[in-house]
Amino acid sequence: DGGITQSPKYLFRKEGQNVTLSCEQNLNHDAMYWYRQDPGQGLRLIYYSQIVNDFQKGDIAEGYSVSREKKESFPLTVTSAQKNPTAFYLCASSIRREVGETQYFGPGTRLLVL
Amino acid sequence: AQKITQTQPGMFVQEKEAVTLDCTYDTSDPSYGLFWYKQPSSGEMIFLIYQGSYDQQNATEGRYSLNFQKARKSANLVISASQLGDSAMYFCAMSPVGRGSTLGRLYFGRGTQLTVWP
Numbered sequence: 001d002g003g004i005t006q007s008p009k010y011l012f013r014k015e016g017q018n019v020t021l022s023c024e025q026n027l028n029h030d031a032m033y034w035y036r037q038d039p040g041q042g043l044r045l046i047y048y049s050q051i052v053n054d055f056q057k058g059d060i061a062e063g064y065s066v067s068r069e070k071k072e073s074f075p076l077t078v079t080s081a082q083k084n085p086t087a088f089y090l091c092a093s094s095i096r097r098e099v100g101e102t103q104y105f106g107p108g109t110r111l112l113v114l
Numbered sequence: 115a116q117k118i119t120q121t122q123p124g125m126f127v128q129e130k131e132a133v134t135l136d137c138t139y140d141t142s143d144p145s146y147g148l149f150w151y152k153q154p155s156s157g158e159m160i161f162l163i164y165q166g167s168y169d170q171q172n173a174t175e176g177r178y179s180l181n182f183q184k185a186r187k188s189a190n191l192v193i194s195a196s197q198l199g200d201s202a203m204y205f206c207a208m209s210p211v212g213r214g215s216t217l218g219r220l221y222f223g224r225g226t227q228l229t230v231w232p
Contacts, residue, residue: 033220040224041224042118042207042222042223043159043205043220043222044222045220048219092159098218100147100164101209102161103149103220104161105158106158108157110157
């Protein structure tokens with residue numbers, strides 16, 4: 001079945017540690033996105049990528065980094081510079097980055113700081 | 115700046131009744147898209163319905179319809195014949211035409227928690 005997978009479902013981070021969240025899609029979509037969701041709030045855009053080896057910062061990119069070496073994969077690293085990383089992280093993809101293109105989401109990863 | 119407002123933090127509806135979830139938006143772009151997503155307690159965002167700003171007719175998808183009033187910048191979601199499985203958080207989102215970096219991105223409201231009771 002085509003879709004978006006995210007792993008792990010739950011992730012624990014220690015102080016000063018970098019952690020990487022995985023996002024894989026087999027929909028043959030060009031565009032991929034990372035969002036952060038905090039309780040009682042909508043989704044906020046962290047990074048997005050329109051094509052392999054290209055990505056752009058969203059509204060809250062500080063403390064995060066991404067790579068897009070393959071069309072199918074768009075991993076997000078939460079660095080130690082991100083002081084409040086506890087949140088729900090959602091990855092999404094769309095055929096292309098245009099108005100009206102539906103974004104489809106993965107199941108999400110919950111990140112908790114120990 | 116793009117802004118999505120959902121004024122109802124929570125809504126309650128009895129099973130089999132219809133319910134309307136409100137969404138207003140603010141944009142200066144002439145062309146944009148409006149989306150509704152459902153987020154059950156599991157967390158995954160499920161796409162429900164889409165409305166383009168130039169579409170003449172309101173979008174419908176099964177039990178979901180979008181009451182689009184362009185002059186009022188309103189895009190309310192109507193769920194007919196509510197089911198217990200409809201209990202979830204619902205998000206309104208907008209995709210402006212933008213320029214450059216804003217093209218195709220989604221701006222989300224804070225969501226409305228819908229509870230369907232028997």
